[in-house]
Amino acid sequence: MSWISELTLPQVHHSHLIMGGLAVASGIAAYSTYKLVTLKSHHQKEAQKENVYETAKLLNEYLLFHFGSPKEVLQFDFGPKDALENFPKRCAEECLAHALDGADIPSRALDIGCATGRSSFELARRYREVVGIDFSHSFVAACEQLKVAGTIDYNRQDEGDLTTQLKAVVDPAIDRSRTRFQQGDACNLPLDLGQFGCVLAANLICRLPTPFDFLNRLKSLVAPGGVLVITSPYSWLVEFTPKNTWLGGYKDKDGKEVKGFQTLQNSLGGSFDLVTHKDMPFLIRETARKNQWTVAHCTVWRRKKE
Structure with missing residues (x-):
């Protein structure tokens, strides 16, 4: 078992x-x-x-999403191959590509909405301390297991009750002791987290009940000169976020369209400079013949020096 x-x-x-x-x-x-x-x-x-993120189904899917090889994820020779390059690893690489060194920039990274931890472990290649926080208790438990053992067995759903057992493996070259994981609410983060040289929020903001609470906290979390990477498909859904707190996807009182990227610019512009932005496709497998192909918008920000 x-x-x-x-x-x-x-x-x-x-x-x-x-x-x-x-x-x-x-x-x-x-x-x-x-x-x-x-x-x-x-x-x-x-x-x-x-809470779907506490189910075995989602836990297995996200372990595959974070640690599965392209062949384990997609069984066909055709399909969106560019989406199969490990998305959580690519998110960490965006952080590392834009990170700056400096005596006043802490060698600490925060992966908020870390899910099953792949990005957190990848960030530990550079940062001396990486804190991974997720709202799901089962995701955090999986991260802890991976930190301790370096591996974890999980089941890939193929068809109905038919599954294949696979193994998630953290690269042995990574110092897993640099990571720590905890359950937490991105909209109500602990006040004693301190500052970080890097904050990653991958596909998080459109899964929060009050995303502005999270955005307003970022100024105190990212040290001046530090990097902030936010990815999101802007898939605003009422089961996660009430419409009155959506960052985009609606028309304002004057009938003008409001989009998530625009709101990020308005909310973060006072404390952050937008470095770059790009599209990042990814694929989440549900079964052998059903997959979610999604394109996240990746925005990279640098905390202004005061």
């Missing part, structure tokens, strides 16, 4: 059994308590069920 399968096994709730016993012994009061505990547990299960 793979590590991921063990991670997602349902747990027996002994509290339910205990409360059931109390109901028999103590009558209506205990029964009411039992109902309350059961109802609370039900709501917790429903909340977890609604």
Whole structure:
């Protein structure tokens, strides 16, 4: 059995059994308590069920997305080959290509929305400390496993219940001890994170409930002279982001189109210079014959020196 399968096994709730016993012994009061505990547990299960990023399906897909080879991702000889070059690795390479050295620029990197950690590990090739933060507990647990062991087994879905077991491997040349991972909310990051010479936010801003809260925090996170890389397909969806907090994809009160890139420029322009921007395709495999081909917009920024 793979590590991921063990991670997602349902747990027996002994509290339910205990409360059931109390109901028999103590009558209506205990029964009411039992109902309350059961109802609370039900709501917790429903909340977890609604978070797709805590499911084994998404965890397996993202491990393949981060660590799978082109042949493991796409079984056909045709298709969008340029999207198969490892996207999380390419994101880290954009950071490294534009990073500057300097006594006043910390050798620290923040990978916010790190998912299963490929970009974090790649950033550790240069930075002495890399902090990876993700909202998903299961993603962070996978990152921790990769940090400790350097590998993790996972299942690629091929068709229906048919799967292939694969292994994610961190390049042995990377010093994994430079990384640390933690669960966290990009819209409410800890105040004691300090400053970084590099911040990466890959395909994050259109998955946040209040993306402006994240953008407003970036000035304090990126040290002057540091690099900020944001990628996004600008796929604004109400299940992640209420319409009144979208950064783009709507018309304003005057009927003018508002787009995500424009809002980034308006929001970051006071503290950051736009260095460059480009399109970056990527492919996420769901099954052997169903894949998500997406084009993210990559923007590279440099924190202005005060």
